[in-house]
Amino acid sequence: MNDNPMWSRRGFLGMGVGVLGAAGLAACGDTSESPAKVQADVPQELIDAAASMKGSAMGMLSQKLYSTAANEALDSSIKKFADTTGTKIENSLVQADAGDVVAKIDAEVKGGVARDLAFMTDSRFVAQFQALGDLEDVTDVVTTLTAKYGEPCAEAKNFCVFDGKWFAIPYHFIGIGSFLRKDWMQDKGIAPKDIYSWEELRDLCLEISDPAKRRFGWGMTVNRSGDGNGMIEALINAYGGSIASNDGRKVTFNSPETVQAVAFLGDIYTNPKYKPMLPPGIASWTDTSNNENWLAGILGYTRNQFSVYADSRTKKNPVHENTHVFSDCIGPATDNPLLLGQSQGFVVFKGAKNPALAKLLAQYLVSAPALLGVAKEAPGLVMPAWEKVWDADPFFTSGDPAFPMLRKITELKLPLNTKNGLAFPQKASAGQQAVGSAYVLTDMMQQVVQGTSPAQAVTAAHAKMVQIFNQQGLPQ
Numbered sequence: 470m471n472d473n474p475m476w477s478r479r480g481f482l483g484m485g486v487g488v489l490g491a492a493g494l495a496a497c498g499d500t501s502e503s504p505a506k507v508q509a510d511v512p513q514e515l516i517d518a519a520a521s522m523k524g525s526a527m528g529m530l531s532q533k534l535y536s537t538a539a540n541e542a543l544d545s546s547i548k549k550f551a552d553t554t555g556t557k558i559e560n561s562l563v564q565a566d567a568g569d570v571v572a573k574i575d576a577e578v579k580g581g582v583a584r585d586l587a588f589m590t591d592s593r594f595v596a597q598f599q600a601l602g603d604l605e606d607v608t609d610v611v612t613t614l615t616a617k618y619g620e621p622c623a624e625a626k627n628f629c630v631f632d633g634k635w636f637a638i639p640y641h642f643i644g645i646g647s648f649l650r651k652d653w654m655q656d657k658g659i660a661p662k663d664i665y666s667w668e669e670l671r672d673l674c675l676e677i678s679d680p681a682k683r684r685f686g687w688g689m690t691v692n693r694s695g696d697g698n699g700m701i702e703a704l705i706n707a708y709g710g711s712i713a714s715n716d717g718r719k720v721t722f723n724s725p726e727t728v729q730a731v732a733f734l735g736d737i738y739t740n741p742k743y744k745p746m747l748p749p750g751i752a753s754w755t756d757t758s759n760n761e762n763w764l765a766g767i768l769g770y771t772r773n774q775f776s777v778y779a780d781s782r783t784k785k786n787p788v789h790e791n792t793h794v795f796s797d798c799i800g801p802a803t804d805n806p807l808l809l810g811q812s813q814g815f816v817v818f819k820g821a822k823n824p825a826l827a828k829l830l831a832q833y834l835v836s837a838p839a840l841l842g843v844a845k846e847a848p849g850l851v852m853p854a855w856e857k858v859w860d861a862d863p864f865f866t867s868g869d870p871a872f873p874m875l876r877k878i879t880e881l882k883l884p885l886n887t888k889n890g891l892a893f894p895q896k897a898s899a900g901q902q903a904v905g906s907a908y909v910l911t912d913m914m915q916q917v918v919q920g921t922s923p924a925q926a927v928t929a930a931h932a933k934m935v936q937i938f939n940q941q942g943l944p945q
Contacts, residue, residue: 707800
């Protein structure tokens with residue numbers, strides 16, 4: 470993930486627009502400052518559909534990718550579309566992990582100054598924007614794309630659809646995985662596996678640690694961060710706990726399963742036995758810290774979007790060749806990992822000045838020619854969200870040994886069930902997504918690290934979640 474500020478400036482044109490202000494002109498027809506990379510031609514049917522819009526303009530928000538080159542490749546694709554259609558498109562970066570991104574964009578929408586199009590992580594944001602009434606129905610676009618590209622990735626059907634209507638257009642699948650240093654494991658005579666229990670992983674991380682050699686096995690923080698949130702929730706789910714009921718409406722967090730998971734995780738950060746596997750400063754890490762330390766070669770394990778894998782590959786970091794990729798860990802309530810992955814979804818905001826152009830741009834950007842340049846700069850992090858796009862270029866199917874695993878995740882038969890009746894993905898919930906944005910899980914773990922009992926910390930977190938669900942229109 471990436472660090473603040475929420476808006477990353479890429480120029481000065483457009484500053485001061487709206488409540489947030491644009492981050493700068495990144496892709497605009499008739500400019501000479503755009504990246505020089507050549508992109509594939511825009512399909513004739515999109516050019517024809519945009520003919521009546523020539524000379525018009527629109528604004529777009531792009532969720533910032535860890536790879537600068539990938540951001541630039543996206544800009545190049547947008548510029549190609551703008552130049553070909555004779556339109557002007559301003560693309561600005563948004564940092565989704567700032568915490569207040571939903572409130573600020575909602576203020577723009579309500580103030581009538583929102584950008585036309587944005588892409589946001591579906592499982593983290595779409596339900597919140599939909600509940601706020603900020604999104605246009607985009608079922609027409611998804612229907613068109615399905616006819617052309619087959620089915621979208623499985624999890625998007627849960628997080629982008631409300632009352633049978635699509636409110637986000639699947640853009641690209643985000644690879645999420647777990648990474649181990651296989652050379653450190655080999656030094657200890659440990660053979661890599663495809664699945665570990667959380668207990669096995671903890672013990673393995675301790676065994677491969679050697680502080681004298683700057684080898685620290687455990688590379689995950691419970692400080693406020695998207696990665697910390699994701700790891701905590703994944704572990705709790707594997708133990709049979711969850712923030713909410715399967716319908717996404719009732720807080721069910723305070724359970725014996727959740728307390729057991731929190732006690733297990735808290736022990737890693739408080740038990741002197743595990744101190745040798747914790748890198749210096751882990752208690753204050755932010756979202757980029759595990760990326761940076763993994764790429765620096767001092768971590769034995771981390772769990773992340775494929776940004777770290779992509780960066781090590783594209784920059785020829787020796788860590789890449791020594792990376793063992795596996796999907797995720799299991800717990801007492803699971804026999805198989807609950808990893809669903811995520812996808813970025815295009816949303817068209819209510820009150821958009823140029824929604825028709827925004828929908829055409831989205832259709833271009835999901836296609837293989839437009840996506841390929843971004844994917845090659847962020848391999849594994851940016852993958853197709855549509856069935857036939859996967860098969861449109863050999864890079865997607867065989868460009869890296871990890872890609873087949875990622876495709877299997879996009880095509881999973883859902884839901885994935887736990888032994889005690891949880892079903893993932895659970896129904897998209899504005900309350901649950903708002904809990905993530907408020908960092909209730911990481912704050913709870915910080916209390917445990919500071920000495921609060923797991924049961925007390927879980928009880929307090931449950932109460933905060935109830936308050937948040939009530940605020941989101943889900944009375945408890």
